[in-house]
Amino acid sequence: MNHPDDGPFDRRASGAFEARVSSDGEVHAAPQSTTASAALPAELVDLALGFLAEGLTRVEFLWAGDGTSRLLGVTIQKSTRGDDEAAHVSAHRVDVLPLGLTRRELDIATLLVGGLSNADIAEALGVSGRTVTTHVDHIMRKFAVSSRSAVATAALDMGLTVLPFLSPASDFERLRVGRMVRSAGQRAPRRPHGVRISLTAPPLRIGALIPLQGRAHHDAVEMLNGATLALEEINRRGGVQGRELRMDVAEVDADDSHSIRQAVERLLRQAPAAITSGYLADQPTALEAASSEGMPFLHASASVRLARLVAGDENRFRGAFQFSPNDSDYAPSYISFLTELRDSGQWVPSSSRIAIVHQSRWEIVDLGIRAAQQAAVAAGWELETIPVRDRLDPDDSWAEAAHTAQRSHLAAVMIGSYFPSDNAQFIRAFQTAPGEALIYSSYAPSVPIFHAMLRDAAEGVLWATTTGTYSDSVGIAFARRYEQRFSRAPGRSHAGIAYDRIHILAQAWGQVENPHDCDDVSARLLETRYRGVNGAYTFDTFGHSTRSLGQTSVDPSLAQAHATFQIQGGRDILISPQPYASGRFRPPPWTSAGRPRA
Known part of the structure; x- marks a missing residue:
């Protein structure tokens, strides 16, 4: 297994500290250390003394013992000056674990080092055995090994053992780090010492x-x-x-x-x-x-x-x-919007026939057509659905659907595609003989290119989005x-x-x-x-x-409005719902009510 020369963690952008702990518990800043911002934790001093008591020469581990979720990568190694033995402690902040490990996977890898079974790990972490099995599989894949023991060996080699342990220290006593913890635990708690730690952090990446x-x-x-x-x-x-x-x-x-x-x-x-x-x-x-x-x-x-x-x-x-x-709000909201327009007297529909023309390719899309069919019946509409064989290569599918819709002599038609090109093709074809029908689009006109594609032909088009920028x-x-x-x-x-x-x-x-x-x-x-x-x-x-x-x-402080717009004068005017509306519905220019009077 290959590792970078400076160990498994990138230290270039992270703060570090170094200190020397003598066998009598005295702590001194290392000669090359110039940091001074936070007290050296007493627990690390005790671990250094446990290290000396066990006669160890070097251990590496991760430490999360300061009561926060912050991790420090710690190395303790033997330092001798004449007859005086001391523990040289160095540490650096760790924000990104190697191999793409998550914090939960680090905990499980540590318990694997201790030789715990999946059932023992599940009990220690308070999760299901199935969850542990899934995590162990992911860990083995990340370490590029095929056994639990190989994970344990690699984790020890890379210093990927996190302290304090999440299971009894006795599980780890066969290891150097376990013996160090045992000896440290036999000492009385100590007060923080005067050496300071400087911690800096790399950028947060999205x-x-x-x-x-x-x-x-x-x-x-x-x-x-x-x-x-x-x-x-x-x-x-x-x-x-x-x-x-x-x-x-x-x-x-x-x-x-x-x-x-x-x-x-x-x-x-x-x-x-x-x-x-x-x-x-x-x-x-x-x-x-x-x-x-x-x-x-x-x-x-x-x-x-x-x-x-x-x-x-x-x-x-x-x-x-x-x-x-x-997205299941789209079709029902179309029905409720038309019903409100009709019942408020803002619009007199030419018939009770309405339609939804919808794409059928994306499996994750569900426009709520079944619920819309029930709502349409209750509101007195006759709803027709027209599926479109959605293709990546440009073809005439949406224009063909427009001609199908024209033959139904509709009062309104909804276009169920999120892509401006589909909507533009349908609208151009439908407007060759729109009759009195309203054109209602789902989402696509929110993209500025929609206006550029249709220009004046977009005037009067209604459209809605489950989430839109308020006016x-x-x-x-x-x-x-x-x-x-x-x-x-x-x-x-x-x-x-x-x-x-x-x-x-x-x-x-x-x-x-x-x-x-x-x-x-x-x-x-x-x-x-x-x-x-x-x-x-x-x-x-x-x-x-x-x-x-x-x-x-029904609480606007907790929810997003299903925003309905109409293109008026080349601009997207928010017309529903209240209190966010900045304008009112206008009959489209191709309808008799919307045509300029002589």
Whole structure:
């Protein structure tokens, strides 16, 4: 097994201290040590004395004995000056474990060093035997070995034994580090000594899966810009706990599972403190990979199917958080919006016939059509569904669906695709003979390229998103900062999601001792109460997805509005719900009610 010359940890960016502990318990700063910021912990002094009592020459271990989740990589070795023997103690802060190990895996590797069985480990950690078995398999894969004993040997060789032990010290007495602990435990507790420790920290790194390749490219730019703006703002204020935030971008194709799998594996090798993701067809692959490492995974696929996956095993997916309400709100909200327009007298439908034209390729998408069918019947609508054979290569599928919809003489039609190109193709074809029908799109017009594709043909189109940037003072101020930074206005959804997500992650990191303690960070995220540019975020919900105002919560301080816009004068005007609306519905220009009167 090959290791870097300076051991398994990168010490270049981390603070360190060195001290010399004599056999009488006196502590002196090492000659080359110039640090002075925090007291040398008494427990390390006692371990050094236990080291001397056992006549050892060198031990390496990780120490977490200061009551926090912080880890120190510690080396104690024998130092002789004439007849005087002393223990030379050196330590450095460890924020990133080697081999991509998580903190939980480090604990289990230590217990493997002690020779504990899976059942014993499960009891020591308070988890199930199945969970331990899964972790042991992951650990063996990371160490590139095929047995538990080989893990124990490698962990000892690399100094990957964490103190204090999570099981009785007697389990480790055959080891040098175990004998040292036993002897240290026989000594009376000591007071802290006067040697000081200087601890510095490397940047906090965020791995970002961004679909800059393929048909989601234009929206990916929104994601990248929103996150970049948030990072710059946070770093200007001093970062988190004095640490700079940095983002490592992995470009993916939203439709390509192989691309997604390779990208998330590459990010995990870089040992980030969290991974973020836009929407991906194979989001479960990224979710599974990050969760297997205990990594916080913050994604923006509005997917009730992903929420169900997370809810089905909340312990395994405790670090997974969905930054939008579920897509199953789309079709029911379309029905409720049309019904409200009709019943309030703002719109007189030409018939009771309405339709939903929807893509069928992405398995994680569930627009809530079944619930919409029930709601439509209750509200007096006749709902038709028109599936589209969604393909990656440009074809005429959406235009063909438009012609099918035209023949039904509809009062309204909803386009169930998130991609501007699909929507643009449908709208151009449908507007050749739209009749009196309203055109209602799901999400796609939030991407600025939609306006560029359709220009004047977009006028009057209605559209909705499960999470959109509000038109209030918070959203307007964000849009101004975004435009000043990138010389373009932001889209109405993913720029805001990405911006809010970085701020929420930074908030969670600021509440923990060690941002690399994944369980602690995930626990703080679960407690989130945050008002962002896209509304209010909370995650203590089914599948850790945000709440939908009017669907899963009536409290606007805890939920995000299902925002409905209409394109008026080339601008996206938020028309529903109250109190966030900044305008009112207008009959589209192709309808008789919307045509200019002579």
